[in-house]
Amino acid sequence: MSSEDVLNPKRMPHDPEKATLEGRNKFLGFWFFLGGETVLFASLFGTYLALNGSTQGENTPEHLFGLELVFIMTMLLLTSSLTSVYAMYHMKNHDFRKMQMWLGVTVLLGLCFLGMEVYEFYHYIHEYGFTFRSSAFGSAFYTLVGFHGGHVLFGLSWIVALMIRNQKRGLNLYNAPKFYIASLYWHFIDVVWVFIFTVVYLMGKVG
Amino acid sequence: MRGWMGKFRSLFLFGALTMLLTGCGIENISALKPKGYGSELLFDLMLISIAIMIFVFVIVMAIYAFVLLRYREKKGQEHIVPKQTEGNKALEVIWTVIPIILLLVLAIPTVQATFDLADQSTQGDEGVLTVDVTGNQYWWQFDYADQEISTSQEIYIPTNERVYLNMKASDVIHSFWVPAIAGKMDTIPGENMNTMYLEAYEEGVYEGFCAELCGPSHSLMYFKVIAVSPEEFDQWVEDMQNIDPEATPETQTAQTGQELFNNNCMSCHAIGGASAGVGPNLGNFANREKIAGILQPSKENLVDWIVHPDEIKPGNQMPAELVSEEDAAKIADYLLELDHSDVGNDLEMQSVEE
């Protein structure tokens, strides 16, 4: 069987994402990349923690942040993590249509999250005049949260591109690893967000 | 001399090493000719570490030489297949444990010295001098807050006393280094202040360097530490406090010079008292060892400097051609009369022509 062939339940490897050498390489390489990303975000978190006191005036974390919005955003992103788990569940059962559907839900949730983040930034800038340039805290805040937002955007584009590309031809051993690592990426984005809402918003509110 | 090190000194190896190293460099510049508490402490630490290193190196080289002499492939023996040794537990333990011991021997005095040099226990005590040091592109400012005086380029300290330095920078990072009496410490812009101390054993003029890359004239950012006896130091403080910026100079040209100076230069420079901070305080200028840290103190050089500081110290903050050459000469006359204290005049900068 060539990797091009569409999978059907009769001829299914247990882990389609790891059934080929290419798949195993992608799988491992992507995980290693996430190991590196951990350090990348740690550097950003470190910088943020070192600078979150340098507010140059009114716009302190306590003053700025509202928790309602962040709570909703968190719920959206957490749920999107679950929906992408569902997508992978259906991938392992070789149900391509259901996989696509759950990925679609994931994308929708991700978009809502991103929209709210954009609104949040807009709000800070226009209501409080709190920008990237106002203080070292401002720079650190927008950089950390913005890097995460950038990851969300990239993740969404990636998943959408995969969905469109494979819409017609279904699941095979060539694209299964791609779907799998895209979903790993999506989970990792959620992992980072857990630390962002804890360190930036909650701890910021506590002061 | 601190006790345990004194004993080591008498050992042959240390004696020989000390002799060898102190042969290097020039008095009052070289870190190898220590003339103060810090530099001596560090010199001793260097000696210990060098001794350890020589010991290690000799062993490595002995094995190395033996192996290379003994085990070269000889003509006609190309077919021999040597025994494929896998390793040797005992040997491996030895060359793990011995270095660990040697490193401990080095680590203990290192940690001691590190804490010793960071000691600030007497700072702020009655009679203990603290000087605020500010690094600027490319000059040094020294404020004696308690005495309400400030100088530039040359810091006066009493001998055999700890003088604390509170250090900052106004623009970029610099590093304050006086090899012959202490180590170095960075001066950093912003909220961070570093503290170190100087303690010179002998009177003298000690060369100081900026050791952190800070722009084109980084290599021209010299300063002097002038150590004088405590009595002379008190005299100097008094002299400096008595400087009257308004005092009329003696000669006619110098008087015009003063006027020109007040009109053109006072926005950045100060004469006596507290400093404006943009440019050096020129209070006791005529007593300087060097102009701007590098030029010999002659009128010619001074005029050159006033007209074209950019050619002498590329990138420095003082504008070129503020005044004409003639005016500069008059200002120079004035500045060279600013001799309000002769403390330290008898000390000469050590310098050997090669």
Next chain:
Amino acid sequence: MADQSHSKPIHHQEYEKKQHREEMKQQVLTFGLMILFTIIAFGMVIFEVNSYFIIPTLIILAVVQVAFQLYYFMHMKNKGHDMVAVMMYGGAAVAALTIITFTSIIWW
């Protein structure tokens, strides 16, 4: 291309499907716990619970959540993830060192 797939008997298929369902159940449970932790975390801050323990508690909650994500959602608990774990822990160690530094000696 390495090819490990071949037709499998129906009962095997059924077995795997069941396994997947089993795993999915665990994951939904994990999700529930994560939501719970999040609510606790936000609740503690909104209702201004005693602020002495609050920061360590928040951090612990976050770490546990993240462990759930990694081990359940991202399957690190499954086999074949040894090297993955090595690299993730390596990254986490460097990350921890970095953050400790930035919260301790930056302002000395």
Next chain:
Amino acid sequence: MSTAVAQKRGLGAVIWDYLTTVDHKKIAHLYLVSGGLFFLIGGLEAMIIRIQLMKPDNDFISAGLYNEMITMHGTTMIFLAAMPLIFAIMNAVVPLQIGARDVAFPFLNSLGFWLFLFGGLLLNVSWFTGGAPDAGWTNYAPLSTTSPGHGVDYYVMGLQISGAGTLIGGINFLVTIVNMRAPGMTYMRMPLFTWSVFVTSTLILFAFPALTVGLFLMMFDRMFGSAFFDVGLGGNAIIWEHLFWIFGHPEVYILILPLFGAFSDIFSTFSKKRLFGYSAMVFATVLIGFLGFMVWAHHMFTVGMGPIANSIFAVATMAIAVPTGIKIFNWLFTMWGGQIRMTAAMLWSIAFIPSFTIGGMTGVMLAAAAADFQYHDTYFVVGHFHYVIVGGVAFGLFASLHYWWPKMFGKVLNEKLGKLAFWPFFIGFHLTFFIQHFLGLMGMPRRYWVFLEGQGLATGNLISTIGAFLMAIGTIIFLINIVYTAVKEKKADADPWEHGRTLEWAIPSPPPHYNFVQTPLVRGLDPLWVEKMDGKEGMTPAEPLGDIHMPNASILPFTISLGTFIAGFGFIYQVDDPIWLIAVFAGMGLTLGSMLTRSLKDDLGHHIHKEELEEDIKKGVGK
């Protein structure tokens, strides 16, 4: 043979071949040529530095230019010469040593190379557009954030782009080594070079992200008005130092570890003995890598971190001497009892031991935190790191090139010329850098454009400059050797050193583009040696002869990297004029478009059929 075929195909085809290649052996050539070129540029900059410092108060070049010179010398040598040359060796050797047909991600391999090259080119363009970066290779803020002109912007963009390439390369080698080893090649049977590449790649994976972040912050500060390092708005300049050194210290082990691995292979080959204490060597390599992450602040002893932090970092740093010492002694005992054959490769390796030991020992002296108050930012430090870098990395590269040249190009480098190049370089090296330790202690800070008359520094500096000229002569002889060998030497055997122990010596020099006709079966450490001792000719295959799957060539890595290059200019100049945003969008468009193409277009590779292989075997390729 690919080169022979290429010659018949004409220049255009060859260039196209190299632009699109995903073959690790050709990528190795690309890395070698570009890294070698940057080494010459960096060396030329070093010569200019040395000429400026030849005598007191010299004005050969201006102060500003001098700062550009040292910055570009350091940056070029570390990022654009040493790293790529190491990657050249890694690419050429690792897949062969583990019995693989290629790396795990051939496409990414090529992408990594082109990113590095375009990053390096971008950085060097700065010479012609109004000034190179001038804040030192360490680029400390706020000197860098306030540096006028665009020099530092080039530094930021150039390193960001080439750094991305390095990170990709690192991940690639990690996966290659984990997933692609031939049957029987367990971790504890991997040659030490492969082992050290594995550890190095891990270091790359964890160290480079810190640099990435540092460069982003620097870019935001300089180009978009953020305030990370701007104390006026509450920023903190020390953050840069930490980020830089969290990357920077592991980086120096990234440089040295692969060459430690290469030396291990070379010593054992030319002593005709297995490596003494193999498992201790592996352990020491891992330990060095591990400790390498806990010591970065030893570059910041004078920053004012306080005595506690200074002491911790001092002791941690000293600890690295232990695993490194284990290595030194294991090498010595590998030679002990052996049959040492003094080839040029061996000569460089032999010279490495005392040279590196001196450098390591001055490193331990620097690690004594308090004493570093005297050493820091003086020529003592310059002496230290050139001893480890030139005496370790450069010697190692010369040794590796001599050793693996036949595997890369099918010809043994001329031995006579090889030794002739060695001596002036070796003598010049010690002349240049030994005296610098003393200069430093006598009061010569580093990065000094001039030193003054009467400071007692003139003689030492003159000696140092003379040494540098000797090194240049050595380098030039080495270049001559390359040309001479290409023209005059005859084709090399599969195992030109006769005592080859590892898998790469089991296949022809240079190997066919699929490397192994049949994947070999590994039966022990030093697999080829094992077979030789059993009286066999070559390796036993682990699989029947069959079709081989190979990846397809692609131009996309080149276009992706070209896009970043264009966007790089856009970012640098949009500060002056928003019209340059066009370049940003065009460049990013090219990059993202190429990435999308890659993602959406299936690339399933191609097969080399059994019949072709049989044909090759008949011609003697398979052996």
